[in-house]
Amino acid sequence: MAILKPILYILVYPGLIFLMVYSTFCEWFDRKLYARMQNRIGPLHTGRSGILQPVADIIKLFAKEDIVPEKADKHMFSALPVFALAIVCTAALYLPVWHYTDAPSFISFPGDLIVVAYLLTLPTLIFFLAGWHSTNYFSAIGGVRVLTMLFGYEIPLLLALLSPAVLAGSWRLLEITRFYQEQPLLLLANLIGFFIAVIALQAKLERVPFDIPHAETEIVGGQFTEYSGKKLAFFRLLGDIEMVVGAGLISAVFLGGFPGGLLPGLAWFILKTLFIVFLLAAMRAATSRIRIDQMISFSWRWLAPLGVLQLFIVIIIKGNLS
Amino acid sequence: MEYKVALGPQHPALHEAVSLRMTLDGEIIRDADLKLGYSHRGIEKLAEERSFIQNIYLTERICGICSHSHTTCFTQGVEQLMELVPARRGLYIRTLIAELERVHSHLLWLGVAGQEAGFESFFMYTWRDREVVLDILEWISGNRVHYAMNTFGGVRRDIDELQKKKILDNLGLLRQRTDYYLNLAASEPTFIGRLAGVGKLSKEQAIALCAVGPTLRASGVPMDVRKDDPYAVYDEIPFEVCTADSCDVLGRAVVRVKELIQSYNMIEFILQNLPEGPFKVKAPRKVKPNEVYSRYEAPRGENVHYIKSNGSDKPERLKVRAPTLANYPATIAMLKSGFIADIPLIFAAIDPCICCAERLVQLDNPRSGESQVLSFSQLRSMANAHYKKIDLTKKEAAWPF
Numbered sequence: 089m090a091i092l093k094p095i096l097y098i099l100v101y102p103g104l105i106f107l108m109v110y111s112t113f114c115e116w117f118d119r120k121l122y123a124r125m126q127n128r129i130g131p132l133h134t135g136r137s138g139i140l141q142p143v144a145d146i147i148k149l150f151a152k153e154d155i156v157p158e159k160a161d162k163h164m165f166s167a168l169p170v171f172a173l174a175i176v177c178t179a180a181l182y183l184p185v186w187h188y189t190d191a192p193s194f195i196s197f198p199g200d201l202i203v204v205a206y207l208l209t210l211p212t213l214i215f216f217l218a219g220w221h222s223t224n225y226f227s228a229i230g231g232v233r234v235l236t237m238l239f240g241y242e243i244p245l246l247l248a249l250l251s252p253a254v255l256a257g258s259w260r261l262l263e264i265t266r267f268y269q270e271q272p273l274l275l276l277a278n279l280i281g282f283f284i285a286v287i288a289l290q291a292k293l294e295r296v297p298f299d300i301p302h303a304e305t306e307i308v309g310g311q312f313t314e315y316s317g318k319k320l321a322f323f324r325l326l327g328d329i330e331m332v333v334g335a336g337l338i339s340a341v342f343l344g345g346f347p348g349g350l351l352p353g354l355a356w357f358i359l360k361t362l363f364i365v366f367l368l369a370a371m372r373a374a375t376s377r378i379r380i381d382q383m384i385s386f387s388w389r390w391l392a393p394l395g396v397l398q399l400f401i402v403i404i405i406k407g408n409l410s
Numbered sequence: 411m412e413y414k415v416a417l418g419p420q421h422p423a424l425h426e427a428v429s430l431r432m433t434l435d436g437e438i439i440r441d442a443d444l445k446l447g448y449s450h451r452g453i454e455k456l457a458e459e460r461s462f463i464q465n466i467y468l469t470e471r472i473c474g475i476c477s478h479s480h481t482t483c484f485t486q487g488v489e490q491l492m493e494l495v496p497a498r499r500g501l502y503i504r505t506l507i508a509e510l511e512r513v514h515s516h517l518l519w520l521g522v523a524g525q526e527a528g529f530e531s532f533f534m535y536t537w538r539d540r541e542v543v544l545d546i547l548e549w550i551s552g553n554r555v556h557y558a559m560n561t562f563g564g565v566r567r568d569i570d571e572l573q574k575k576k577i578l579d580n581l582g583l584l585r586q587r588t589d590y591y592l593n594l595a596a597s598e599p600t601f602i603g604r605l606a607g608v609g610k611l612s613k614e615q616a617i618a619l620c621a622v623g624p625t626l627r628a629s630g631v632p633m634d635v636r637k638d639d640p641y642a643v644y645d646e647i648p649f650e651v652c653t654a655d656s657c658d659v660l661g662r663a664v665v666r667v668k669e670l671i672q673s674y675n676m677i678e679f680i681l682q683n684l685p686e687g688p689f690k691v692k693a694p695r696k697v698k699p700n701e702v703y704s705r706y707e708a709p710r711g712e713n714v715h716y717i718k719s720n721g722s723d724k725p726e727r728l729k730v731r732a733p734t735l736a737n738y739p740a741t742i743a744m745l746k747s748g749f750i751a752d753i754p755l756i757f758a759a760i761d762p763c764i765c766c767a768e769r770l771v772q773l774d775n776p777r778s779g780e781s782q783v784l785s786f787s788q789l790r791s792m793a794n795a796h797y798k799k800i801d802l803t804k805k806e807a808a809w810p811f
Contacts, residue, residue, distance in 0.1 A: 125531065126530065126531045126534040126535070127534055127535065127538055128534060225413065225415045226415070229415075229434075229437075229750065232436075296528055296529075296530070297528070297600050299528060300751070303528060303751065304422040304423075305422055305423035305525065305526045305528065305754040306423065306750055306751050306753060306754060307750065308421065308422055373530075373531045374531065374598075375529070375598070375600040375601075376524065376527045376528050376529030376532070376598065376600045376601040376604055377527060377528025377529070377600075377604070377751075378600050378603055378604065379603070379604065379749055379751040379752075380437060380749075380751065381437075381749070382603050
């Protein structure tokens with residue numbers, strides 16, 4: 089039994105199978121919301137209300153011809169999508185689900201918040217390498233934009249994620265969620281941080297208004313220009329899974345985690361992540377893409393100072409509490 | 411490090427084939443150039459083979475958006491050659507269609523601007539509302555894009571009271587939506603951030619580079635053929651020439667939205683003051699030898715047709731100068747000061763219609779005065795020789811242009 093649980097953890101929930109299924113559902117949910125906000129219908133034909141459309145898209149991509157540019161480094165070019173997918177799936181294992189607060193899983197340790205944040209940064213680096221190794225001008229510009237954007241949103245995101253951890257007095261996701269489940273009112277103290285984290289997550293996922301690295305009207309597909317077939321399918325799946333993991337991380341840190349054991353916990357997980365996905369879709373529908381210089385100045389003029397302010401608020405509250 | 415990138419001929423931002431050659435330094439554009447000639451259709455040559463009445467429908471197919479502009483420009487030129495006075499009711503209906511077309515073209519442009527800026531919701535909304543004006547055009551003419559309304563001496567279809575009422579009802583909806591867009595364009599910070607200060611074209615530059623239409627008017631030059639050289643019934647209809655002083659893409663958007671409102675007023679005025687009487691008069695088939703230069707303010711700017719007749723029922727020469735061609739020099743000037751992210755917006759801001767502006771140029775040897783005609787097989791062997799010279803294994807081969 090002791091061995092079975094880690095295996096189930098890695099393969100079923102919250103591991104591979106759950107991630108694959110739930111991330112495609114999230115993509116459908118996001119697409120449907122986005123379409124409704126734009127007066128469209130959205131996916132409709134594959135499955136009930138088009139719910140299988142993301143799966144169909146991925147299957148279609150797997151069936152397509154897979155082209156590697158002649159000048160590209162073939163091993164690097166092919167390995168990058170798999171690596172990125174593996175890293176994001178690993179990050180998902182740290183999410184505090186499934187009887188987490190009573191019996192922590194084998195993977196939890198003090199400081200795992202930082203590890204998740206780090207693992208979620210790696211795909212960005214992989215996007216840059218993917219762009220760079222494609223030997224295409226559009227890919228190279230996209231790759232450089234990926235890195236430039238990283239300097240903009242990463243520090244505000246980290247500041248925002250650390251504030252609740254400072255208030256809870258631990259950098260372990262397990263203890264953060266337990267702290268806020270015991271004192272849910274204190275969640276209100278992190279309201280600014282929550283919005284910073286949602287905006288930074290949008291930038292990390294490279295969606296409008298931050299879809300600058302693969303702005304199609306400027307640089308075609310950005311870092312993915314040369315990718316096709318299976319490899320592109322991996323990157324697409326990666327984007328969906330990253331959205332689930334990012335939303336899960338934000339709901340664990342800012343929304344009080346997923347209490348109540350396996351099934352209520354699962355329900356909480358779905359409810360809270362879908363709420364974050366809703367916020368992301370609304371942001372995507374209501375804005376236009378901004379320029380890379382505007383993005384950087386926005387992050388450093390607004391997000392980073394607000395992140396510091398959030399940290400101050402938390403420190404003052406913590407001083408009053410103790 | 412400077413490097414060269416070609417946007418196009420196939421690129422998601424471009425809806426037609428054209429190549430924008432950019433010299434970039436990081437994200438900044440250092441130099442820009444345009445390469446045309448990917449979609450030449452030979453319409454001017456074709457016009458010489460067809461009779462005047464057939465040419466009305468040929469010129470309609472020069473452009474898919476401003477189809478009425480080209481046929482009106484051609485028709486009123488030929489009417490001058492024929493010394494024919496068109497029916498007044500026909501002229502009113504012609505102007506009505508022209509303004510409805512301007513509404514549909516400007517709404518389409520707003521959507522395209524939204525799409526190029528990555529604001530898809532705006533694109534979806536404006537294109538949904540554009541359906542209203544397309545429906546109006548369909549009620550009047552039976553068609554959504556190529557209305558085929560013009561004929562020498564007037565128009566081909568009359569409009570009745572029921573159609574009038576329907577148009578006026580729908581105009582209210584369009585007005586309401588346009589006010590909403592004006593509001594949105596003035597309050598959505600990410601959208602303004604993308605448009606404001608992009609693609610600067612000063613008043614002096616705009617005049618020197620012969621820009622036309624909203625591009626020129628957004629640089630503060632109140633120049634409009636409808637006011638300066640009125641054709642059809644524009645001298646009887648009250649309207650204002652809309653300008654903006656910001657000289658950027660935002661100004662061009664504002665000019666277009668203001669023109670939408672002016673167009674609604676004009677459509678209302680035309681419908682309320684539609685004169686009674688016949689909507690067309692009989693026109694002769696043959697035209698006396700003469701030449702004419704016809705001007706028309708298309709939604710994109712001044713459209714010019716030069717027509718030369720030789721006494722037969724076919725034109726000797728038809729020369730079309732579409733507004734996009736006049737705006738190309740200004741576009742290159744605007745592109746030279748921007749970021750990569752601004753390229754699609756600046757290029758879209760002139761509302762380019764690339765097919766309309768493609769022309770064949772035949773260069774004579776200036777010394778000997780000889781002109782050379784190449785056959786298809788000669789061109790083919792030249793192309794093969796060109797590509798054989800390129801060594802694809804070398805690094806520089808990534809830039810074969």
